[in-house]
Amino acid sequence: xxxxxxxxxxxxxxxxxxxxxxxxxxxxxxxxxxxxxxxxxxxxxxxxxxxxxxxxxxxxxxxxxxxxxxxxxxxxxxxxxxxxxxxxxxxxxxxxxxxxxxxxxxxxxxxxxxxxxxxxxxxxxxxxxxxxxxxxxxxxxxxxxxxxxxxxxxxxxxxxxxxxxxxxxxxxxx
Numbered sequence: 758x759x760x761x762x763x764x765x766x767x768x769x770x771x772x773x774x775x776x777x778x779x780x781x782x783x784x785x786x787x788x789x790x791x792x793x794x795x796x797x798x799x800x801x802x803x804x805x806x807x808x809x810x811x812x813x814x815x816x817x818x819x820x821x822x823x824x825x826x827x828x829x830x831x832x833x834x835x836x837x838x839x840x841x842x843x844x845x846x847x848x849x850x851x852x853x854x855x856x857x858x859x860x861x862x863x864x865x866x867x868x869x870x871x872x873x874x875x876x877x878x879x880x881x882x883x884x885x886x887x888x889x890x891x892x893x894x895x896x897x898x899x900x901x902x903x904x905x906x907x908x909x910x911x912x913x914x915x916x917x918x919x920x921x922x923x924x925x926x927x928x929x930x931x
Contacts, residue, residue: 784823787891787929788830790816791846797838801827808838815888817850817929833928851901851929853887853922872903872920880920897924 790811797809801824811832818840819831826842833852855870872881881903892900898921907915924930 786820787849788818788820789846789848789850790814790818791844795840795844797830797832797836797840799838801825801829801839803841805839809836813888815846815848815850817852817888818845819929820845849891849929850888851891851899851927853883853885853889853926854928855885855926870922870926872901872918872922874920877921881918883922891927891929892919894924894930898922899924899927899930901927 790813793812793814795811796807797811798805799808817833821829821831821837823829823842824839827839828842828845829837830840830845831837833854853870869882870884871879872883874880883903887903889901889903892902894900900919900921903918903920905916905918
């Protein structure tokens, strides 16, 4: 009977450990950078080496895992590292990326990446690297919001453009 109790304890610890590991694997989610200057580090503390300085507020990232107040993250470039939670916004953004070659674009007779309205009418053209706010996706189309900033000579006011884009051009969606 005495040897039975350690065996039961071992099995319980094994189950709890596996559930924690499983939860950690499936707990990734999307977020973005909160500030215009964010340090990406090799490990989860300020003592670790800075490997990159990001200077783009709103840049989307994928949270891979969390350790205390530090998050291991993945950027659109494929770069991984650690960022303090105070530098991360819960706002979900996406970035426009075109993984098609020029010949693939020509064969599909598509010259530019387009934003459409709900009736599939083109309302804007966008380039790679544009950051937008993510709303949702239905099949291959995603609803996004672009913030058009006021320029000195072009627009009298800033405004928001709501439209749809093909999922294949977005980084920051599943």
